[in-house]
Amino acid sequence: MFGEDLAGIVLGGLAAGMVLFIVSVGLSVTMGLMGFVNLAHGGFAMIGGYVIVLSMNRLGVPFVPAVILGFVLTAAFSVVMERLFYSKLYRAAELDQVLFSIGLAFVMIASVIIIIGPETQPLILPSWLRGQMDLGFTTYRTYSIFLIAVGGLIALGLWLGFERTRMGAQIRAAVDNRKMAESLGINIDRLFTITFAFGSGMAAIGGGLGAEFLGLDPQYTLKYLVFFLIVVAVGGLGRITGVFYAAMLIGVMDFVLKKYVPQGGTAFIYALTILILLVRPQGLFGRKDA
Numbered sequence: 543m544f545g546e547d548l549a550g551i552v553l554g555g556l557a558a559g560m561v562l563f564i565v566s567v568g569l570s571v572t573m574g575l576m577g578f579v580n581l582a583h584g585g586f587a588m589i590g591g592y593v594i595v596l597s598m599n600r601l602g603v604p605f606v607p608a609v610i611l612g613f614v615l616t617a618a619f620s621v622v623m624e625r626l627f628y629s630k631l632y633r634a635a636e637l638d639q640v641l642f643s644i645g646l647a648f649v650m651i652a653s654v655i656i657i658i659g660p661e662t663q664p665l666i667l668p669s670w671l672r673g674q675m676d677l678g679f680t681t682y683r684t685y686s687i688f689l690i691a692v693g694g695l696i697a698l699g700l701w702l703g704f705e706r707t708r709m710g711a712q713i714r715a716a717v718d719n720r721k722m723a724e725s726l727g728i729n730i731d732r733l734f735t736i737t738f739a740f741g742s743g744m745a746a747i748g749g750g751l752g753a754e755f756l757g758l759d760p761q762y763t764l765k766y767l768v769f770f771l772i773v774v775a776v777g778g779l780g781r782i783t784g785v786f787y788a789a790m791l792i793g794v795m796d797f798v799l800k801k802y803v804p805q806g807g808t809a810f811i812y813a814l815t816i817l818i819l820l821v822r823p824q825g826l827f828g829r830k831d832a
Contacts, residue, residue, distance in 0.1 A: 549680040551798055554725075557686035559793020561756065565748030565766075566773040569742020574739055574780025578628065579636050581643040584770060587717045587759025588762040589615035590655065590746015591753050595663045605668045605746060609703055612750050613743040620742030624735055630830040632734070645683035647763045656758040664754040689751060697786050698746075704782045712735060717780035772815050773789060778825035 543575030569583040589822055594612035597603040603611065627646070631639055663776065675684045704710040712733055714725040724730055747760070769792065795811055803810075818826050 544667030549677075550682060551801065552684055552729055552794065553680075553682050553690065555794030555797035556790060557689040557693075557793075558752075558755070559790040560689050560697075561748050561752035561767060562773050562793050563693060563748075563786050563789035564696060565722060566770045566777070566789060567782060568744040569770055570774045570777060571713065571717070571780050571782075571784045573774060574778075576628075577720075578632060578733055579639045579768060580628075581640060582646040582650065583643075583742075584767045585647045585714055585763040586616055586742040586763075587749030587766075588650065588654065588744035588758070588760070589619065589769075590743070591749030591758045591762065592658065593746065595665050595753055597759055599663070599666055602662060605671070609747055609750055612746045615741040616746035617743035621735060622799065624708070624738045628738065629731070629734070633752065641771045646769075650785070651760045651763050658760075660665065660760055662757050662759040663686070663753065665750070665758065668755060685754060696747075698783070701782050701786075709733075709736075714780070738783075739749045745807050747758045768812075772811065774813060774825075776818055776826045781825070784825060 565584075565587050569580065572578065572580060572583075589610040593615050594608045597608045597611055599607060623646075627642065631642055671685045673684050674681045675687050677743055696816070704713065712723065712728050715726070716728060716730060716733060720730065749762070756762070773785060773788045773792055776792070777785035792811060795814075796808065799808060801808060
């Protein structure tokens with residue numbers, strides 16, 4: 543019984559952590575690359591979630607094509623936002639960036655309420671993702687196992703792309719030293735746009751996949767923003783592996799605290815984050831500056 547309970551806690555926490563990772567990794571890279579305090583990142587996750595859920599519920603689009611559609615449309619929307627607004631504020635003061643992005647988040651919330659309504663949108667899973675799966679040592683929700691598997695594959699793909707491709711090398715170079723990267727001929731503006739679009743698309747996937755247990759409503763944009771920022775802060779800016787470890791740690795901790803300390807358990811995560819950042823301002827898994 544204890545072994546099954548422990549397995550359930552670990553699997554549930556890992557599933558939640560994978561959703562946090564998928565949403566937060568784009569924020570980590572774009573903040574590390576652009577130096578832009580983007581508090582509207584959760585809004586792109588919300589928009590992608592709405593595209594995925596509504597295309598399934600109202601248009602009958604199958605699950606996998608709906609997820610792809612959410613990624614593509616959100617990435618395209620983010621390119622428009624990046625070119626029209628974000629690019630004008632890359633060299634602005636951090637306060638200006640915060641005010642703009644939080645204002646954009648509120649615009650996104652109001653727009654969704656006006657167009658769709660304030661109700662929570664349910665994610666209706668296809669039959670092959672419902673029910674329980676026998677893992678040998680325990681039986682657990684099929685969808686949670688699916689999230690763990692998909693999240694693991696995404697993490698591996700991002701790590702390979704980040705560490706083993708030319709584009710990944712350019713992103714790492716720009717994160718570590720933007721001026722040096724520019725002097726080497728790297729087109730930073732184009733790199734910004736591509737990275738921002740990809741990060742927003744990843745957020746959209748996370749928003750859709752996580753709608754089944756996190757819920758999806760207009761307040762999603764701000765409701766989980768603190769968790770996304772905590773993952774980025776603990777994992778380190780621009781660090782794929784750091785964000786992954788931080789998301790797994792926070793996902794498991796949050797799952798355990800909600801299960802055993804439902805009243806105020808989340809405050810422990812906030813306190814621990816503050817303590818970590820006091821000791822290691824670059825994050826638990828971030829790299830110290832030379």
